[in-house]
Amino acid sequence: MAEADPQIHVRVTDEELSVDALSRTVSRADAGAIVIFCGVTREVDRLDYEAYREMACEKITLIATDCVKRHGLAAAAIEHRVGHVRLGEASVIVAVSGAHREEAFAGAREAIDRVKADAPIWKREVDLDGTGRWVDGTEPQPAPDPAANAAPSVLPASHGITQAQ
Amino acid sequence: MNVRIRLFAILRERAGGDSIEVELADGATVADALRALQETGPLASILERLPVHMAVNREYATPHTPLAAEDELALIPPLSGG
Numbered sequence: 001m002a003e004a005d006p007q008i009h010v011r012v013t014d015e016e017l018s019v020d021a022l023s024r025t026v027s028r029a030d031a032g033a034i035v036i037f038c039g040v041t042r043e044v045d046r047l048d049y050e051a052y053r054e055m056a057c058e059k060i061t062l063i064a065t066d067c068v069k070r071h072g073l074a075a076a077a078i079e080h081r082v083g084h085v086r087l088g089e090a091s092v093i094v095a096v097s098g099a100h101r102e103e104a105f106a107g108a109r110e111a112i113d114r115v116k117a118d119a120p121i122w123k124r125e126v127d128l129d130g131t132g133r134w135v136d137g138t139e140p141q142p143a144p145d146p147a148a149n150a151a152p153s154v155l156p157a158s159h160g161i162t163q164a165q
Numbered sequence: 166m167n168v169r170i171r172l173f174a175i176l177r178e179r180a181g182g183d184s185i186e187v188e189l190a191d192g193a194t195v196a197d198a199l200r201a202l203q204e205t206g207p208l209a210s211i212l213e214r215l216p217v218h219m220a221v222n223r224e225y226a227t228p229h230t231p232l233a234a235e236d237e238l239a240l241i242p243p244l245s246g247g
Contacts, residue, residue: 039247049246050174052239055223056246080246092247112247120220120239121246122174134175137243139216140225 007068009077010061012053012121022077022095031074031097033104037112039092041085044125048132049082049091052120056080063114071107073098078111080121091123117141166191168198168232171239172208176217180207189232195219196228198238208240217242 009025023034041047064076074097085091094111098104118140126132171184185208187201198219203212219226220239232238 050177051246052171052173052220052241055220055239058223116247117244119246120173120241120244122242123245124174134178134242135245137245139243140218140241 005065007073007075008061008064009075009079010057010064011079012051012056012060012082013079014081014083017079017081017090017093019090019093019095022079022093025077026075026095026097028074028097030099031104032099033101034095034097035101035104035108037092037094037108038090039112040090041087044087045128046084046086046126047091047135048084048124048126049080050122050124051080051082053082056119056121059119060115063111063118067096067107067111067114071096071098071103071110073103073107076107076111078115080115080119082121084126166193166232166234168234168236168238170198170202170219171237173239174242175215176208176211176240176242179211193232194228195221195226195230195232198232199228202240215242 019036019038023036026034060078064078067073068076077095080092094108096104096107096111098107122134122137124132124134167186167188169184169186172180177183187198189197189201202208218241220241221230222237
């Protein structure tokens with residue numbers, strides 16, 4: 001099972017996220033590049049996140065595993081916060097490592113795009129006075145066909161993943 | 166058969182609880198369950214305007230996916246993670 005894969009770390013948590021901790025998680029002796037994407041609460045006092053936790057963990061684990069395979073990464077770590085996330089705090093962090101920056105940037109980009117498109121997680125904007133509204137979301141996008149992993153260049157355009165030319 | 170469907174976010178709020186039970190004919194599909202929820206109950210009005218998907222055993226299902234009483238079912242409103 002992917003959970004036991006030493007290259008992969010996934011967590012959906014109500015604890016504060018740490019860029020430093022996730023960077024250490026993906027650090028490897030043979031990896032010359034670490035790329036970190038951090039999604040941060042902006043413009044509102046706080047965001048309240050809710051997840052279908054079991055399914056979100058499974059989906060994010062699949063995405064991380066897939067990105068490691070497709071981009072030849074050394075490791076991938078993805079954490080998503082639930083509960084109250086105040087202005088300036090991280091709601092999601094993606095950290096990946098690879099031998100070189102090209103695959104690390106590409107892998108991190110694909111991972112965050114697919115987490116947003118596929119993981120069953122929702123957010124509600126909450127103002128200082130406590131009033132809130134659920135953010136308009138997007139319908140789930142189908143993940144790439146696992147059979148296409150071995151040959152990513154033949155992924156049909158309908159999968160919505162941009163391939164490097 | 167009687168199925169229990171987990172609810173999240175705006176759907177959980179509208180229903181006033183984190184799951185809803187629906188009585189369906191044996192052999193019913195995802196489309197049958199969604200139709201039943203649109204016809205009656207606390208989610209009927211919101212489901213008229215909100216596109217929802219159903220997850221069956223933690224996978225996004227199609228309208229044709231058949232349901233069984235022991236399946237883990239959830240309604241998935243549009244996603245806004247990240």
